Amino acid sequence: MQRFLFKRIQKPLQNLALCANYITTTIPTHNNTNATTIPHVETSDSWASIIFDLAQCGTRTGHALFEASHMLISGTKPNGYLFVQMVRASANLGWDFFSLQLHSYILRSGFCSNVFVSTALINFYIGIGSLSDAHQVFVEIPQPSVVSWNSLISGYVHSGQFCKALSLFLQLERSEVSVDSYSLTAALGACGQLSFLLLGKTVHSKTVKLGLENSTVVLNCLIDMYGKCGSLQEAILVFNNMIEKDTISWNSVIAASARNGSLQQAFSFLQQMHNPDIISYNELINGFSRFGDVEDAIKLLFSMPNPxxxxxxxxxxxxxxxxxxxxxxxxxxxxxxxxxxxxxxxxxxxxxxxxxxxxxxxxxxxxxxxxxxxxxxxxxxxxxxxxxxxxxxxxxxxxxxxxxxPEKNLVTWNSMISGFSWNGNPSKMMLLFEQMKMERDVKPDEITFLNVISACLHNQIPFENALQYFESMIKEYGIEPTLEHCCSMIRLMGQRGEVWRAENMIFQLGFGTCGSVWRALLGACGKCRDLKVAKNAAAKVIQLEGEDEFVYVTMSNLYAHYAKWEDVRVARKLMKEKGMRKEAGYSWIERENVISNSELQ
DNA sequence: ATATGTGAGT
CATH class of the missing domain: 1.25.40 (Serine Threonine Protein Phosphatase 5, Tetratricopeptide repeat)
Structure with missing residues (x-):
C-alpha cells in the first residue's frame, strides 16, 4: 500500500513539506499513543474554526492546513471530517506533496477505512491524474459508497478511459450499491465519447426507471450522448420534452445539430435561444468551419458579442x-x-x-x-x-x-513513437514502446500499435516481429484490430512475400466484406508479385467496390512481369473501354519556408 | 466526498 505513495515527487513546498514530513516521522499512531506525546490539551471543538477555514477555500486555507498539521502534531485527536476537509483543501491548493503525506498519516491513523476520507483521497489522486492510485484507494475501502464509485467512474471518464469507466459502471450495477444520477451522467458521458448508442439507450431507460426524467442535468447528458452517437432526432426529442431547459440544454442541442452537420437546425436553435452564451456561438462556428464554409464561420465570429x-x-x-x-x-x-x-x-x-x-x-x-x-x-x-x-x-x-x-499522456507517447517510426529509427521506436509499457498511468492503445506496426512496415523489420506485436495487442491488451491494423499487416505480408496468409487473416478478423482490405492485398501482391492471390483480390475489389483503375493497372503490371502479354492486352483494352486512364504520378516538395517581414508584423 | 456543454495525436 505504501509503495505507491512516494513514487511521484511534486514541486517542493519547503516549509509545509517539512512540516508534513515531521508529522509522518515523529507522530505516533493513535492506537499506540505513548507517554512522550503531549497529552490532549485541546478538545475536538478546537477543530471547528480550522475546519471552517479549510472549507472556505479562501486565503486562509493554507494557513488553516498549517495549523491543522500542528494540532495533529501536538496530539489532538482528529476525526474523519477533519481529514476530508484537509485532503480537499490541500488538493485544491495543489499541494500534492502535502496531500501524499496526509495520505500516509491517514493510513497510519487507521482512517482509511472511513469512506468519506478515502473518497476525498480518490478525488485528490484523480485531480493529479493518478488514476491507478485512485483505484487502489478505492479497492481498499471496505464498503465503498455510491460517491466512491461515482468519483472513480467519472475520474476515468475525465482521463479519457471510457471503457474502463463503463466496465466499472456495469460492475456498480451488479453490486449492492444502487446507482444514482451521478453514476448515470458519468456513464452517459462515456457512451457518448465511444458512440455506444445501444448502451446509451440502456442507460436512458435506467434514468426513467430511477425517476430521473425531470433532472435537467441528466437530460442534458442524454442530449449530449445522443448527439455524439449521431442520433440527432433522439437528442432533439429529449430536448423538446424537457420541462426546464437551461443554457446547457440549449447548447447541447445546438452542439448535437452542428456536430451532425445540420447547420440550419443548429442556427435555428441559436435564434430561438434567449441568452446565447459564447459556447452557443462557438458550437455553430465550429459546425460551419467543419461542415460548411469557413467564411460563414468567420462572419459569425465577427458578429457575435464577445468572441x-x-x-x-x-x-x-x-x-x-x-x-x-x-x-x-x-x-x-x-x-x-x-x-x-x-x-x-x-x-x-x-x-x-x-x-x-x-x-x-x-x-x-x-x-x-x-x-x-x-x-x-x-x-x-x-x-x-x-x-x-x-x-x-x-x-x-x-x-x-x-x-x-514534465507530464506525458497517451497522445504524447504516441506522437513520439510515430515520430521515430516515420523518421526511420526503429530501434528507438521499440525502446520507447517498451518504456511506455512500463508506465503506470499510460497504456498502449490501438493507435500506438498502429504506429508500431507501420514502423515495422517502413523500416523492413521482419514480419515475425510485427506479428508478435499484433498478437500481443489482441491477446495481452485486449485491443480489437481495426481495418487499418489489418491493412498494415497485409502490406507487411506483401513486403515479405507472405500474402498467402492474408486471406485467412482477413476473414478471421471479420473484414471479408471491406473493399479496402482487398485493395491493400492487391497492392501487396503487386509488391511481391503473387499473381495467384492477386487475381482473387482483384475479383474481390471489383465485386465489393466496382470497377477500378487501380485494379487494372496492378493486374496488367503483374501480367507484364510474368510476360503474359495476352492478359496484359486484355486488361489494357478493358481499361480503355471503361474510359480509365492511369493518373500521372506527381510529388511535391515544399520549398524553403521563408517568412516575409510583412507576415511577421 | 461526486455530476452535464467545444477544442490535440494516427
Missing part, C-alpha cells in the same frame, strides 16, 4: 482540417495582431497545420510563441510540438521536447 480564443480556434482548426494551412497561418497572424488571447488549443491546432505542410520555420516561430505564453510544457502543446518537429524531419528536437515534458 474568445475558442471562437478563433475553431476557424484555425477548420482551415487545418481542410488542408488550408496557409490560410490558417494568416488567421493565426490576425489573431495575434488583434491581441486575442491564445490558449493551448490555438497552438496545437496551428502546429498541426504547420506539421501538415512541413513548414519548419513557422513551426519554430510558433514554438517561440508557446514559450512566451508559458504553454510550451503543457501536455497538449508539447505533444503537438513533438508531432510538428518530427513531421518536419527534426526528430532530435522532437525527442528533446519529449524528454523535457
Amino acid at each position: 474568445n480564443s475558442s471562437s478563433w480556434n475553431s476557424i484555425i482548426t477548420g482551415y487545418v482540417n481542410r488542408s488550408r494551412a496557409r490560410e490558417a497561418l494568416d488567421f493565426f497572424c490576425k489573431m495575434h495582431l488583434e491581441n486575442v488571447e491564445m490558449d493551448q488549443f490555438t497552438f496545437s491546432s496551428i502546429l498541426s497545420g504547420v506539421a501538415g505542410i512541413s513548414a519548419l520555420t513557422w513551426g519554430m516561430l510558433i514554438h517561440c510563441c508557446t514559450i512566451k505564453f508559458g504553454l510550451a510544457t503543457s501536455i497538449v502543446v508539447g505533444s503537438s510540438l513533438i508531432d510538428m518537429y518530427s513531421k518536419c524531419g527534426k526528430i532530435s528536437d522532437a525527442e528533446t521536447i519529449f524528454h523535457l515534458l
